[in-house]
Amino acid sequence: MSKMKLRANGREHDIDVAPDTPLLYVLRDDLALNGAKFGCGLGQCGACTVMVGTEAAFSCLLPVGQIGDRPVTTVEGLGSAEHPGPVQRAFLEEQAAQCGYCIAGMIMRAQALLASNPSPDEATIRQHMAVNLCRCGTHMRILRAVRRAARDMKGGKPGGHA
Known part of the structure; x- marks a missing residue:
């Protein structure tokens, strides 16, 4: 120890x-x-x-x-149930979770991507997120959530960054 x-x-x-x-x-x-x-x-x-x-x-x-x-x-x-962070909110709005087991990891991977690249293109999002697996098959909703979070954070919407 x-x-x-x-x-x-x-x-x-x-x-x-x-x-x-x-x-x-x-x-x-x-x-x-x-x-x-x-x-x-x-x-x-x-x-x-x-x-x-x-x-x-x-x-x-x-x-x-x-x-x-x-x-x-x-x-x-990143936030709470009452006050989710921008990436968490995007995952909720896009209903990206099914069983929910992978979602915390997906959210953290998306957060890291958007912290380093606030305007990733589709290929960059797919490449970055590919290392995290979702057995339920909600990949398309997860990708939409990452795009939404990027858009919301860039646009300065509530909870995002201006």
Whole structure:
């Protein structure tokens, strides 16, 4: 075990875990941030996707000891049910979730894309989102949600950025 600090969703947490513990386990078990899901444990499905710094990351593969000072953002850090963030709102408006298991990871991957590229073209969206899987087949609604979020955030609509 090793004492370290982890900044998650804007809050600093003192944790006492082995440095090779996957970030996903720390988020879920120690911080009660349950948005990121355990899917495959191999970084092949994306259900565990969070942002580390400004990049999307598979939290099931990333040892917490490698986070360092970089902030971690989970879906809980983007907004709430009462006040969803722009990407969350777009996913709700496009009814992009069916079973919902993949959606937190999808939202985080979309958030990372739009943070680095606020006006992605269709090919860029598809390429960026392709690494996250949805077994329910809502891919077209997910793509519409990413396009909507980009449009809303660019246009300065409520919750977006002017």
